[in-house]
Amino acid sequence: MAPDDAPDGPAGGSVRPVLLTVDDDPAVSRAVARDLRRRYGRDYRVLRADSGADALGALREVKLRGEPVAAVLADYRMPQMDGVELLEAAMDLFPSARRVLLTAYADTTAAIRAINDVDLDHYLLKPWNPPEEKLYPVLDGLLERWNAEPVRPPDEVVVIGDRWSARSFAVRDFLARNEVPYRWLLAGQPEAERLLTASGQPSDGARTLPVVLAPVADGCPEVLLDPDDTTLADHVGLTTRPQREFYDLAIVGGGPAGLGAAVYGASEGLRTVLVEEHATGGQAGQSSRIENYLGFPDGLSGAQLADRARRQVAKFGAETLTARTVTGLERSGGSRVVRFSDGTSVAAHTVLLATGVAYRTLEGPGLAEFTGRGVYYGAALSEVTACADEDVFVVGAANSAGQSAVNLARAARSVTMLVRGPSIEASMSAYLVEQIRALPNVRVLTCTEVTAAAGDERLSSITLRDRQSGRERTVDAQHVFVFIGAAPRTGWLDGAVQRDDHGFVLAGPDLVVDGQRPPGWNPARDPYHLETSMPGVFVAGDVRADSVKRVASAVGEGAMAVMLVHRYLAQQ
Known part of the structure; x- marks a missing residue:
């Protein structure tokens, strides 16, 4: 050298x-x-x-x-x-x-x-x-x-916690999905105990975990005791507060649709801010491998796609706010106001709703109790390495479940897919079906659902029910990854925009019934294709009613929404 x-x-x-x-x-x-x-x-x-x-x-x-x-x-x-x-x-x-x-x-x-x-x-x-x-x-x-690019703290974050603590898992998952490097230490390990003592934590067991040691420039690490996501984001170099008082475009949701809109909006000169509750990338960002996205014949992970998109957003000057929970949307004269859970807000000429969807949860005794302690929704990036040489269960039959099963099969001793329907062919892309069939350590149990979970400190077993015969049996299980369909994240929009019976946001032609525009609609025109029942508020991606649930279509709708934003602004 x-x-x-x-x-x-x-x-x-x-x-x-x-x-x-x-x-x-x-x-x-x-x-x-x-x-x-x-x-x-x-x-x-x-x-x-x-x-x-x-x-x-x-x-x-x-x-x-x-x-x-x-x-x-x-x-x-x-x-x-x-x-x-x-x-x-x-x-x-x-x-x-x-x-x-x-x-x-x-x-x-x-x-x-x-x-x-x-x-x-x-x-x-x-x-x-x-x-x-x-x-x-x-x-x-x-x-x-x-x-x-924003300068992050010079040293790595240290997380000390309990292996089977749901909050410890949530902190690690938040850092992993936001690509913040961290070191994980189990309480009880010598180094962890030394750091806990140095940070003032008692040794008699009356501790607050997880403890996060967040590096600061030119000083000792700051000790965070069971921090919430906003506090954590503030201390690891993520941005949580807007830099402007007013924007041309405020995007709620950082999945493919929101990221696509941020790139196109900022690159075309719009003052753009993107607000994300957890981590940019959305459900797509948790995919272990996306192989049918145009332009990447060898495939790429959801994390790679999200990272590239994040860098594009920053390159063109859009702001990204992380760990902000949106609780309301309202009109204020010619502006649209997005309100946050802490009472603050951000105002803009236009708003794009790109909140995507959340995985539905399993119902049954014990299943909620072991969330984050053996039952995980989505790919749970921070837990994949812990599955080496283990028997793992994947619940679901769509592409996300298939991608996770293929990824887990590389390290796990066995992967069992639990599918409610009679096959995986009806809901999964053909290339994934072929990959799963070729893996010797992956098996598919059809017409099977999870009805209960049990354990002590961590998950130790689940109950499976055969949907045809009704018979139930209990099997050992320590890792269960769940991908069972999705529900829109639109509860905070009550009274603001029209939604269908399932909570998906209606837009464009769906709002005009028998020639009648939606109640309270003021412009002398019909809503634009992706415009909601509130003028100047648009919707894109999975949260839109009757949308195509694919990454490429979400990105396309994000780009289309920006074109419509320009058209809307030109008429104001």
């Missing part, structure tokens, strides 16, 4: 972010480092490595020192570890670092692979001379976007 020999950085002695270049050809490696130092040496620390292994070692050292990495430039054709494999490993250490692949003219297929596998930011064809035309403009743009 060769460090740079530039001066000690900008005035004030602040730590310079790292630019790492990796190439097994020493001459090329020196040339890249030379060009980088010439342009960026004053503000960045340039490191170079001659192999993937050396580069990973350098990244680990930088991580231990708490230094940021702004970009990694890796040659594709290297022995032992090629550039794509290195960039994939680098993502685990520095997920926000920009990733650039150096390729020869014959290696453009490698760049396509990297775009799918490691969310490549750019690829450069060698040679790139002159750098003023082919290298610097690319890096200038990448570094500008990297510097524009």
Whole structure:
């Protein structure tokens, strides 16, 4: 590893972010480092490595020192570890670092692979001379976007809790879905006990768990005792408060529809704010693998899709508010006001409802009691690793259930799918059905439902009922992942906009009955296609009545909603 020999950085002695270049050809490696130092040496620390292994070692050292990495430039054709494999490993250490692949003219297929596998930011064809035309403009743009992203605390978050505490699970799941790095310690472990004592927690068992140690700049970690999601978000670098008093477009819900609308709205000049209660990505963000989304033939995880969308939202300047619970929507003159549970609000010319849907819950004795302690709704990213060599149950027969079963089967000893209907073919994509049939450790029990759960500190068994014969039996179970249909998150819209009998929001032509517009409708026109019964309030994605429950259609509706917002604003 060769460090740079530039001066000690900008005035004030602040730590310079790292630019790492990796190439097994020493001459090329020196040339890249030379060009980088010439342009960026004053503000960045340039490191170079001659192999993937050396580069990973350098990244680990930088991580231990708490230094940021702004970009990694890796040659594709290297022995032992090629550039794509290195960039994939680098993502685990520095997920926000920009990733650039150096390729020869014959290696453009490698760049396509990297775009799918490691969310490549750019690829450069060698040679790139002159750098003023082919290298610097690319890096200038990448570094500008990297510097524009919110700065998170320099060290990792530490969560100390009980393995089978529902709240400990909820905290870990919140951090995982928002891609906040954290370290999980079980109460009782020596390191956990040392940290609990240092944070003032008693040792006699009368403790408040979970305890979150949130790093702060230039100081000791702040101790959070069983924090709510908003407090947690505030202390781990997520944004919870709006920066403006008024917006052109306020989006409620951060799933594919909301993210798509935020990207298009902000990129087209609308002052845009997106409000999300839990984590951006919605149900799609919890999918272990999406293989039928246009443009990604090798598939990608829901978390990867959500991360890319989040970065696009930030790139175009839209604000994202996390851990905010919306409780009401109302008109106030020409504006629309979205109210939050803490009494605050945000106002905008227009509002887009993109709240998606929530998984329905299992009904029966004990099932609510063990939620977060063995019964999980959705993919529960923080729990997947705990299922290694275990017998796991997946409840449901749609694509989300199938994707979860395939993902869990990679590590679990066995996966049993519990399906209420006579087959999975009716509700699951054919490619998933084929994958499930090919997995030897996955079995499908049809006409079967879960009616009860039992255990002590954690889930230990569930009761299964055969829907044809009515017979019940109890089986051992420690991990049950539930995907049993969805209900719209629209209770907070009572009295604000019209909904159907199931709670889905009506829009456009569905609001005009026998030529009559909805009650209270003022404009001298019919509602636009995605417009609700409140003028200037639109709806997109799964929460819309009769929508197509697919990621691509949700993104498309988000884009269409922005077009209609422009049309609405032009007439005001």
